[in-house]
Amino acid sequence: MSKLIHKWKQLSLIESDIELPNQKKVTHTTITHPGATVILPLFSNGNLLLLKQFRPSINDWLYELPAGTLESGELPLDCAMRELEEETHYSANHFQYIGELIPLAGFCDEVQHLYIAKELNKTSRLTCDDDEIIEVLSLTISEVEQMIIDGKINDSKTIACLSKARLCGYI
Incomplete structure (x- = not known):
């Protein structure tokens, strides 16, 4: 019951x-939870696109990859494409699915679908939610990894997606 x-x-x-x-x-x-996508955007020069985003739940800023919740009936790839453009002002010509995460198995059924986005193109669409305050950054992989080591990046989906991409040889 x-x-x-x-x-x-x-x-x-x-x-x-x-x-x-x-x-x-x-x-x-x-x-x-309906599920979510996490997107690892790669610029043609090898840099990663990362967000510095204010998160009201923790009343602090997080460095994180673009991500978002699936809308009703939405496919994960469509969500990844939508969220990338909404949050970053970029679209991508190529998305590669690299797996999924189960972030909170003790009390939540959320599944996060992981994508790498390549061939980024600047767009005019930037439609953040009312509670989203976002700065878009371009950082080298070494800079991002050092931020993880230094504790500046502590967002679990970001660390896990980067780790998966690194271990699989995508970055």
Whole structure:
């Protein structure tokens, strides 16, 4: 049995009675999430496009890759294309899917789809949400990795996507 506790935008807080693999019955609370995309934009000179974004939830700035939540019925690639342009003022001629992340498995069912975006083109579209304050940066891979080492980049989706791209030989 499942019970809706709270709903906000595309998120729901659901309490469910479940049976675990060891046959133990428990009540578990999950945040349902439609999924998201994380985009690693690469400039032709090898630099990465990174955002410096104010995040009201933590009342601080984060250095992070462009990302966004899937809209109802939206395919992950379409979301990646939309979010890249909305948040960065760039589009890309080529998107490569490199996998997915499960960021909060203890209490949320969100899946983040990872993409590398290449052949970037400046666009005129920049339509951030009302709560998005964003600065677009172009940094070398070495600069970004040093920022991770120094603790200036602590956004988990950014570190994970960069790590996946590096380990797979894409950057």
